[in-house]
Amino acid sequence: MSSLLVINIAQAVSGSAAPARGRKMRELVIHAPAAIYAREGVIQAVGPQEMVEKEVSDDPVVLDAGGGAVIPGFVDSHTHLVFGGQREDEFDLKIAGASYQEIAAAGGGIISTVEATRRAAPSELVETGLGYLRSALAHGTTTMEIKSGYGLDLENELKILEVIAELGRRQPVELVPTFMGAHAVPPGMSAQEQTQRVIAMLPHVQGKAEYCDVFCEGGYFGLDETRAILAAARRAGLKLRLHADQLSSNGGVQLALNMGARSVDHLEQITPAEIIQLADSSCAATLLPGVSLFLHYGYPPARRLIDEGAIVALASNFNPGSCMCLNLQLIFALACTQMRMTTAESLIALTANAAWALDRPHIGRLEPGLQADFLLLDSPGYRMIPYFFGENHVKVVVKKGEVVVG
Numbered sequence: 070m071s072s073l074l075v076i077n078i079a080q081a082v083s084g085s086a087a088p089a090r091g092r093k094m095r096e097l098v099i100h101a102p103a104a105i106y107a108r109e110g111v112i113q114a115v116g117p118q119e120m121v122e123k124e125v126s127d128d129p130v131v132l133d134a135g136g137g138a139v140i141p142g143f144v145d146s147h148t149h150l151v152f153g154g155q156r157e158d159e160f161d162l163k164i165a166g167a168s169y170q171e172i173a174a175a176g177g178g179i180i181s182t183v184e185a186t187r188r189a190a191p192s193e194l195v196e197t198g199l200g201y202l203r204s205a206l207a208h209g210t211t212t213m214e215i216k217s218g219y220g221l222d223l224e225n226e227l228k229i230l231e232v233i234a235e236l237g238r239r240q241p242v243e244l245v246p247t248f249m250g251a252h253a254v255p256p257g258m259s260a261q262e263q264t265q266r267v268i269a270m271l272p273h274v275q276g277k278a279e280y281c282d283v284f285c286e287g288g289y290f291g292l293d294e295t296r297a298i299l300a301a302a303r304r305a306g307l308k309l310r311l312h313a314d315q316l317s318s319n320g321g322v323q324l325a326l327n328m329g330a331r332s333v334d335h336l337e338q339i340t341p342a343e344i345i346q347l348a349d350s351s352c353a354a355t356l357l358p359g360v361s362l363f364l365h366y367g368y369p370p371a372r373r374l375i376d377e378g379a380i381v382a383l384a385s386n387f388n389p390g391s392c393m394c395l396n397l398q399l400i401f402a403l404a405c406t407q408m409r410m411t412t413a414e415s416l417i418a419l420t421a422n423a424a425w426a427l428d429r430p431h432i433g434r435l436e437p438g439l440q441a442d443f444l445l446l447d448s449p450g451y452r453m454i455p456y457f458f459g460e461n462h463v464k465v466v467v468k469k470g471e472v473v474v475g
Contacts, residue, residue: 073470078136078138080099083098083420083433087425088421106122108126108470140420144212144432145210145213146355147332150387151194152185152194152388153188155389163364172390183225185219191232206466211432213244214427216252217229217278218253230277243468245427248280264290282309283298287319308331310331311328313336314335318338336369339374363392368407371404380425381418383423440469447464
């Protein structure tokens, strides 16, 4: 692995702590102007160029930033990237006002994607997934969590997890696999029956998944089913995360905290009492504003969560039904304009705090000793991302000290 020296950086910007909460989410470390030196995939020095050049001990590849800004690579901590088919036929239904539940009841929704995914060959899912990952990488995502959940039976859940593993081998985005056999209840089964089936799958997914996730929601998996699955997953050695408070508030946040979940995601319907509970914990609150945009419903209360001291992260929730968006730069803009997060808070939520949500302390910031994952932008300041929205501001992507885009 070669070394890399990036020179003529207008500003190198990242969070000051991981995780950051409250006022710490507005505290950035800014080196301006700057240089970065990486060797063996690890940042060795970041700061004034003259100082950094003194740390160079070999003959590195030199990248001239040309006065652009550098930020950490984006971390997308919530996606459903492996699936068969598309659901653009539901789009007009959504525009006409059909609810998430109404579309599912009419034969659409998650179950329609489950059927398409079951029909798809692993090679087809890999090729489609590679295309999605190329797009995500080009827009600055260097680490991504991917859930299963469009199989719902052992054979197809394992197929999806194996596809995720193959995707990790074939391209540079670092992938974190999550088992989500409790994504929906198959037709003809009860939630209790699917719960027992998911629990029986857990010994088979050990070593293939790092996390277990459950869709804790009315009409899907209630508190009792969710608790049983998470408890069994924890016994199987998986770490925990949870979909909660998306469509209604049913106690999922408190359950996630009681079970020691690393992150609780969605939170559009979180209550004031749950916000206080979450702020007093080490569990990340992962917000998905792309879903609110796409489904045209209320955004999660980011401002209240941050002000109360919660660890707030942002993610795409890329999936075929509620957010066909892999561009975290757009998520950055939505966080600022629709949830009133500051630009500093949004940057940290997409990098250091998103890394925390995945238990990845070695990424998400620009510091010596951390992995050299960073983005060179086409402007001298990072605020151009949400300000000039709809554009791709990433010129160069560096992953583990190697230029992989640009």
